Amino acid sequence: MSDRGNMADARPDEELIDATANDQAESRHDEDDRLRPEYVTAVLDAVEDGDAERARDLVSPLHPADIADLLELSPADRRGAVAAALGDLVGAEVLSELNDYVRDDLIGDLAPEQVAGFAAELDTDDAVAMIEDMDDADQQAVLDALDPEDRAAIESALSYPEESAGRLMQRDLVAVPEHMTVGQVIDYLRDHGDLTADFWEIYVVDAMHRPVGYCQLSWILTCPRSVAMADLMKREQTLIPVDMDQEEVALRFQKYALISAAVVDASGRLVGMVTVDDVVHIIAEEAGEDILRLSGAGEGDINEPILMTVRARLIWLVVNLGTAMLAASVVGLFEGTIERFAMLAALMGIVSGMGGNAGTQTLAVVVRALATNQLTSSNTVRMIGREFRIAATNGATLGTLTAVGSYMLYGRLDLSLVFGAALLINNMVAGLAGVLVPITLERNNIDPAVSSSVFVTTMTDTMGFFAFLGLATLFLR
Known part of the structure; x- marks a missing residue:
């Protein structure tokens, strides 16, 4: 009885805490999910007053994309101080969400080892986007600070033309031979903890590592373990050549309603995949570029020098x-x-x-x-x-x-x-x-x-x- 009474007494306090948290969340964003000017000012004032702990408390509930917005909304001459005050809250995910010019300014003040540490935490495509515009000397210093495996993957991606599928793709994917059964694939996924964290489709390859089909995860989870992948997979698939322009890649995703697509080299071997989250950025980017080019306004980026x-x-x-x-x-x-x-x-x-x-x-x-x-x-x-x-x-x-x-x-x-x-x-x-x-x-x-x-x-x-x-x-x- 007393336990129930204590639980009952605790509920109003918990509800009050939840309500307060919701109120604070609402105070950070306006109705269009943009950071409110008052909130941005509060963070800047905390940083200016030297109260890094308060700045971190204000910012810690934010999504990495919102932290990136906060840095972009900060005056250019104060971004470094804001990033320093926030410390590890400005991590790899935040850097990957930043505007190119803002990110270049911030990582320009970091040691190559720090940039390499951020790059190692990201997918290959995001890591490439972070370091591709760096000076040759700085870029090489960052590459030298990476693990050999990460360095090889990023150097390979940098060898492809800019705005191509090779730059856009990520190398972490799941590929299995066609002789496997559904049960063997499920056991393989469970036993290998070093697989990529986010994937929706599994690619089926032949002995030469050429994609011969794909399976969505939902198909695998709803089929008996004894079914062979060769019988389950869909053989018709949209393959992306590694040198295809990113705008053409986006058009294929749009036309065929793709979630992800295999990227192949000149010999037809599977070398990576492109996912829809990257394509969404490309569609918005290319549409904006065309509008601005029609007016002769250049890139039109408000953060451009x-x-x-x-x-x-x-x-x-x-x-x-x-x-x-x-x-x-x-x-x-x-x-x-x-x-x-x-x-x-x-x-x-x-x-x-x-x-x-x-x-x-x-x-x-x-x-x-x-x-x-x-x-x-x-x-x-x-x-x-x-x-x-x-x-x-x-x-x-x-x-x-x-x-x-x-x-x-x-x-x-x-x-x-x-x-x-x-x-x-x-x-x-x-x-x-x-x-x-x-x-x-x-x-x-x-x-x-x-x-x-x-x-x-x-x-x-x-x-x-x-x-x-x-x-x-x-x-x-």
């Missing part, structure tokens, strides 16, 4: 300046017409601007279709026809609206017809340019996300001015 950002943006701004001067030279050919009809100066910007907007819309659709393999040589002609019809329809609609508007404003039918016709022509040019330019660049192995916008903008500006002022010269009296 200012000089690198200035250089990346300035290059494309200078190129755009050149194309703007080309468009201005077209205007110069019609100075006499503009002097006679001053209203043209007010309207010609509308023609070029609307064409630029229409071209950007088409360009965004086409670049995405190319990136996701929706647009191939099989449907290119159909895509061109589709976008041209859309451009012509939109151009006719906009041309009619602007013609009516200009007539109401200036009362001149000839000007209104010229204005509407120029908008129609420039919209059709924009539609064709928006689809033809990226396709042409892609066919010539040039990234359409990088260069397309410059060419499309040049064509719409130039053609917009030429069509409007040329028609005005011919028909306005």
Whole structure:
């Protein structure tokens, strides 16, 4: 009885503790699961006051990804102090979650032995991501500090091209021969404690270590022990060549709804696997890169050094300046017409601007279709026809609206017809340019996300001015 009474008395206290913990957890994050500014400030203040114990108490409940967010949200000149105060809370998992630039800053202050210790705790792909951008001397020092087995795995991964499956894959996997039974595989998994901790599929290989099939863990757990792996496994599988670009790897995962996939070398031997958690990062990364390249904004990383950002943006701004001067030279050919009809100066910007907007819309659709393999040589002609019809329809609609508007404003039918016709022509040019330019660049192995916008903008500006002022010269009296 007394024990039950004590237990009953303890429950309210436990509930109070749980409620307090929940309140604290809620106070750390907002409704979008982002760290609250007040919480970040509290951690920074504790570090500034030299109260490392309080800083650690505040941060210790966080997930490694949230600790990485905390470091990224900290001012650049205070990140080192925050990391030092948190000590072993900033471990290998946190470093693997950090933004590349922030991680490079932090590990730049660490001894090679410390970096090697972190790398040894990570999967091969995460370890490679940590050290691949280091200076050659620092990178070699870290490799020398690693165990021979880890060093060999990382050096092998670094030998593959950047952004390839070889850099993305992890070497820790489970592979068994096809002559095993389900029971033998289960016993093997239980008896070998040094296997990788996270896996969802088991690869079945032949005597040459070439993958011949795979089994999901659920199949193995629900089958009798006597069933042979050769009878259980699925032979049709998606194999990833070790030199395949990571964007293509992501597309295969998306297309075939993969959880993991075997990576093979040129001889077809199993050398690693790619898992869906890595692919999710790649999909987000590649999508963001394409959007930023279309605008000429470089990587667009807010943690990128200012000089690198200035250089990346300035290059494309200078190129755009050149194309703007080309468009201005077209205007110069019609100075006499503009002097006679001053209203043209007010309207010609509308023609070029609307064409630029229409071209950007088409360009965004086409670049995405190319990136996701929706647009191939099989449907290119159909895509061109589709976008041209859309451009012509939109151009006719906009041309009619602007013609009516200009007539109401200036009362001149000839000007209104010229204005509407120029908008129609420039919209059709924009539609064709928006689809033809990226396709042409892609066919010539040039990234359409990088260069397309410059060419499309040049064509719409130039053609917009030429069509409007040329028609005005011919028909306005």
